[in-house]
Amino acid sequence: MKFASRIARLHASPVREILRAATGRQVVSLAGGLPDPDTFPQLAGLESQRSQYGLTEGDLDLRQEISALLAKRGLCCPPERILVLNGSQQGLDLAAKLLVEEGTSVLCESPTYVAALQVFSLFGAQLEGMAIGPEGSSRQDLTESFRRCDPAMAYVIPSFQNPTGALWSEDAREALASELDHRTECVLLEDDPYGELWWGQAPPAPVASRLRKAPWIYLGSFSKSFVPGLRMGFLACSEELITPLERLKQASDLHSNRLAQGWVLSDLCDPNREERLADLRARYRFKCDVFAESLKRHFPNAQFRKPSGGLFFWANLVPGRDLRDIAHLALEAGVAFLPGEHCFPSAPDLGWARLNFSHASVEDADRALGVLAGICRSR
Amino acid sequence: MKFASRIARLHASPVREILRAATGRQVVSLAGGLPDPDTFPQLAGLESQRSQYGLTEGDLDLRQEISALLAKRGLCCPPERILVLNGSQQGLDLAAKLLVEEGTSVLCESPTYVAALQVFSLFGAQLEGMAIGPEGSSRQDLTESFRRCDPAMAYVIPSFQNPTGALWSEDAREALASELDHRTECVLLEDDPYGELWWGQAPPAPVASRLRKAPWIYLGSFSKSFVPGLRMGFLACSEELITPLERLKQASDLHSNRLAQGWVLSDLCDPNREERLADLRARYRFKCDVFAESLKRHFPNAQFRKPSGGLFFWANLVPGRDLRDIAHLALEAGVAFLPGEHCFPSAPDLGWARLNFSHASVEDADRALGVLAGICRSR
Numbered sequence: 099m100k101f102a103s104r105i106a107r108l109h110a111s112p113v114r115e116i117l118r119a120a121t122g123r124q125v126v127s128l129a130g131g132l133p134d135p136d137t138f139p140q141l142a143g144l145e146s147q148r149s150q151y152g153l154t155e156g157d158l159d160l161r162q163e164i165s166a167l168l169a170k171r172g173l174c175c176p177p178e179r180i181l182v183l184n185g186s187q188q189g190l191d192l193a194a195k196l197l198v199e200e201g202t203s204v205l206c207e208s209p210t211y212v213a214a215l216q217v218f219s220l221f222g223a224q225l226e227g228m229a230i231g232p233e234g235s236s237r238q239d240l241t242e243s244f245r246r247c248d249p250a251m252a253y254v255i256p257s258f259q260n261p262t263g264a265l266w267s268e269d270a271r272e273a274l275a276s277e278l279d280h281r282t283e284c285v286l287l288e289d290d291p292y293g294e295l296w297w298g299q300a301p302p303a304p305v306a307s308r309l310r311k312a313p314w315i316y317l318g319s320f321s322k323s324f325v326p327g328l329r330m331g332f333l334a335c336s337e338e339l340i341t342p343l344e345r346l347k348q349a350s351d352l353h354s355n356r357l358a359q360g361w362v363l364s365d366l367c368d369p370n371r372e373e374r375l376a377d378l379r380a381r382y383r384f385k386c387d388v389f390a391e392s393l394k395r396h397f398p399n400a401q402f403r404k405p406s407g408g409l410f411f412w413a414n415l416v417p418g419r420d421l422r423d424i425a426h427l428a429l430e431a432g433v434a435f436l437p438g439e440h441c442f443p444s445a446p447d448l449g450w451a452r453l454n455f456s457h458a459s460v461e462d463a464d465r466a467l468g469v470l471a472g473i474c475r476s477r
Numbered sequence: 478m479k480f481a482s483r484i485a486r487l488h489a490s491p492v493r494e495i496l497r498a499a500t501g502r503q504v505v506s507l508a509g510g511l512p513d514p515d516t517f518p519q520l521a522g523l524e525s526q527r528s529q530y531g532l533t534e535g536d537l538d539l540r541q542e543i544s545a546l547l548a549k550r551g552l553c554c555p556p557e558r559i560l561v562l563n564g565s566q567q568g569l570d571l572a573a574k575l576l577v578e579e580g581t582s583v584l585c586e587s588p589t590y591v592a593a594l595q596v597f598s599l600f601g602a603q604l605e606g607m608a609i610g611p612e613g614s615s616r617q618d619l620t621e622s623f624r625r626c627d628p629a630m631a632y633v634i635p636s637f638q639n640p641t642g643a644l645w646s647e648d649a650r651e652a653l654a655s656e657l658d659h660r661t662e663c664v665l666l667e668d669d670p671y672g673e674l675w676w677g678q679a680p681p682a683p684v685a686s687r688l689r690k691a692p693w694i695y696l697g698s699f700s701k702s703f704v705p706g707l708r709m710g711f712l713a714c715s716e717e718l719i720t721p722l723e724r725l726k727q728a729s730d731l732h733s734n735r736l737a738q739g740w741v742l743s744d745l746c747d748p749n750r751e752e753r754l755a756d757l758r759a760r761y762r763f764k765c766d767v768f769a770e771s772l773k774r775h776f777p778n779a780q781f782r783k784p785s786g787g788l789f790f791w792a793n794l795v796p797g798r799d800l801r802d803i804a805h806l807a808l809e810a811g812v813a814f815l816p817g818e819h820c821f822p823s824a825p826d827l828g829w830a831r832l833n834f835s836h837a838s839v840e841d842a843d844r845a846l847g848v849l850a851g852i853c854r855s856r
Contacts, residue, residue, distance in 0.1 A: 103579075104599050104601060107598045107599055107601065108595075108598075108599050109595055109598065111591060111592055111595060112591060112819040113591060113592075113815055116808065116813050116815065119808055120808060123811065124811055125808065125811050125812065125813050126811060126812050126813070126841045126842070126844065127813040127814075127833070127836060128812070128813060128814040128815075128833045128834070128836075128837060128842065128845055129813040129815045129831075129833065130833060130836065131639065131701075131788045131789065131833055131835075132705070132833065132835065132836035133700070133701055133835055133836065134760060134761070134764070134835050134836060135836075136760070137756075137757045137760060138703075138704050139703070139704065139744070139753070141522060141704065141740055142521040142522040143520060143521040143522050143523075144522075144704070148706050149704050149705070149706045149707075150705055150706055151700070151705045151706065152706060183730075184563050184708075184730045184734070185730050185731055187728075187729070187730050187731045188730040191728065191729045191730065195599075212492060213490055213727075213728065213731070216487075216488055216727075216728050217728045219486045219487075219488065220483055220486055220487050220725075220728055221483065222483060222486065260510065321512070321530070322510075322512055324517075324518070325517050325518065325520065325523070325528050326511070326512060326528070326529055326530045327523070327527050327528045327529055327530065327531060327734070327736060328734055328735075328736055329563075329731070329732065329733065329734045329735075346599075348595075349566075349569075349570065349592065349595050349596045349599055350566070350567060350729070351562075351563045351564050351570065351708065352564055352566045352592070352708070353708065354563070354708065355563070355706070355707055355708045355734045355736075355737050356706035356707070356708075357706060357707055357734075357736060357737060358736060358737070361520055361736075365518070374518070377516075378516045381513060381515070381516060382513070385513070409510045409512070410510065425495065429495065429498055429499060429504065432502065432503055432504050432505060433504065433505050433507070434495050434496060434499050434504050434505070434506040434507060434508040435495075435506075435508050436491060436507075436508045436509075437491075440491040452508075453507045454506070454507045454508065454509060454510055454511065455507070456510075456511065456512055456513050457506060457507075457509065457511035457512065457513060457514075458505050458507060462505045463505070463507065465505065466505040466507055
């Protein structure tokens with residue numbers, strides 16, 4: 099494993115180190131720049147002890163609950179290796195700061211999450227794509243991709259991949275884990291924002307849980323299963339990575355919002371959480387089914403696969419048709435969608451579209467697809 | 478002005494660009510990954526329209542209020558050039574990403590804010606310190622410092638500087654503005670977390686408000702005047718900088734917590750806000766006065782200046798005495814403080830301590846200073 103050269107210049111905050119040394123002891127602190135807690139106004143839903151500056155890593159009670167949540171997904175990670183984030187997007191920023199500098203080889207699925215490409219490119223990554231099918235990457239594709247680019251980081255979204263909706267099978271996950279364990283230089287960055295948005299069957303255990311030696315970072319989000327406006331996510335990681343990641347978080351924004359941490363904690367402790375998620379899944383399953391019907395009706399020749407979780411359809415709407423000019427015309431006609439070209443690390447395929455089915459009402463979505471189909475026919 | 482080379486690789490998010498083009502029009506969006514708003518639980522204090530993903534730049538109503546707040550401070554900046562941040566620390570991260578790469582010359586006060594040094598170093602800055610007195614840097618020191626290092630960025634905290642408590646005078650601010658306006662390559666980064674924590678007189682208008690040509694970024698915080706646990710801050714900037722800064726924010730964490738944005742907005746609109754701040758100032762003035770008395774009593778030879786705002790005393794406790802071994806002994810004895818050495822960009826002076834007076838009770842602070850004095854006498 100090789101950190102970006104900037105990490106050699108990453109120092110701990112002396113204030114935070116002093117306060118850490120004082121944890122659990124009766125210490126009068128003149129060290130930090132903490133306001134007088136008696137000056138804090140009372141805010142509804144904010145326990146007063148969460149009004150003050152908090153720990154960079156996040157509140158311990160929340161990290162304990164996240165640790166328990168991960169155990170249910172099959173990933174064993176103590177609270178000490180969990181970092182609460184300002185949305186899981188922040189985990190991409192921290193991972194890039196840790197590992198990526200000009201020319202660093204980063205392997206990712208092709209296509210993949212647009213905003214991950216944005217961050218990795220910013221830090222200078224040499225992006226390498228690996229093909230994925232509906233059940234992930236084949237063992238042969240994996241091995242070839244790794245051999246070709248010898249990546250410092252492998253970025254994957256194994257559960258209801260963005261944008262394709264792919265759900266990596268047990269086999270594909272095992273193959274990736276085994277490939278990583280046979281290398282010494284590559285860190286797994288596993289992004290799992292949709293892991294709770296399944297219908298049918300829960301996804302197999304994370305790739306990270308299958309590793310024996312390789313270093314890893316796993317990202318989770320509460321934006322999809324709780325409230326996106328709170329901007330709450332987290333990372334879990336292998337032991338050698340937590341200290342530099344925590345320092346990077348500290349340098350980025352000291353720590354995450356504690357009011358939101360309190361709300362996420364109360365949700366995780368809510369005995370009705372599973373019931374709430376079951377309702378959410380039923381609603382999304384319904385929207386997904388109706389969307390698939392609309393898509394078939396408006397685009398009879400479209401290539402797509404109905405996802406069994408997540409938020410997106412990935413569709414080749416009119417095979418052979420370049421979609422680049424359509425996005426602009428669609429917007430004029432009141433319909434927004436993401437042309438697939440943006441999702442490719444290189445060599446974009448121009449016929450695909452990423453279509454979100456969770457947000458619009460089923461009626462609006464059907465109408466929007468009708469408008470899109472009309473545009474495709476007329477041009 | 479010269480951006481870091483990574484900025485050439487900073488692309489806008491296509492999803493956000495599509496949604497921006499759709500602003501104000503009736504558009505059915507299948508573009509983003511937005512959850513169904515009907516799935517959001519009701520949270521106390523969170524208006525339902527703030528539950529969804531929001532704008533990278535922050536909610537417009539909040540940015541309008543921040544713009545009005547800045548106007549009162551003498552800084553004219555429209556909402557379009559304001560970016561809501563996850564605490565003003567995030568502004569340091571964004572400014573460093575924008576401007577700093579290996580070897581970039583950054584001029585800052587010596588001593589200065591520890592966590593700013595941490596971020597600038599991480600990105601590879603060549604740090605250059607300029608001496609400051611209680612009223613800022615002299616015109617001659619300024620000119621010499623700029624000539625010596627020809628900085629790409631000048632970082633200053635002109636109001637109740639951390640750690641010295643210095644309040645840059647009108648003259649010093651004008652001198653800095655004039656120096657910057659005579660250069661073409663240097664961006665001002667003005668950090669103002671304590672601007673509302675004054676007693677006596679409000680600080681002079683920001684340096685940024687005095688510039689005619691030079692590019693600038695101004696950072697503000699609601700951690701000291703409202704609630705630190707919310708992690709809310711903002712930046713305002715000159716026109717040529719807002720687009721790359723917004724994209725950097727987008728790549729970092731999409732946008733800031735909207736629940737906290739709602740709370741800060743309601744505070745800024747609260748007709749009793751000035752009264753609340755007056756109470757806060759009176760409380761801090763009292764704590765500051767008592768702390769100064771305690772300091773004099775326990776350290777009769779100490780060199781320090783009682784600040785007229787902010788959160789810190791900067792004191793040479795026992796002139797000639799190296800304080801490095803004291804911090805550890807003090808912690809053993811139940812007292813934490815920040816040895817001043819950490820605050821210097823280079824060549825630390827080892828006799829100074831940064832002492833916070835806002836957090837501990839006046840009794841605890843007095844006791845802590847007594848403990849510190851005992852240790853200094855006994856060793």
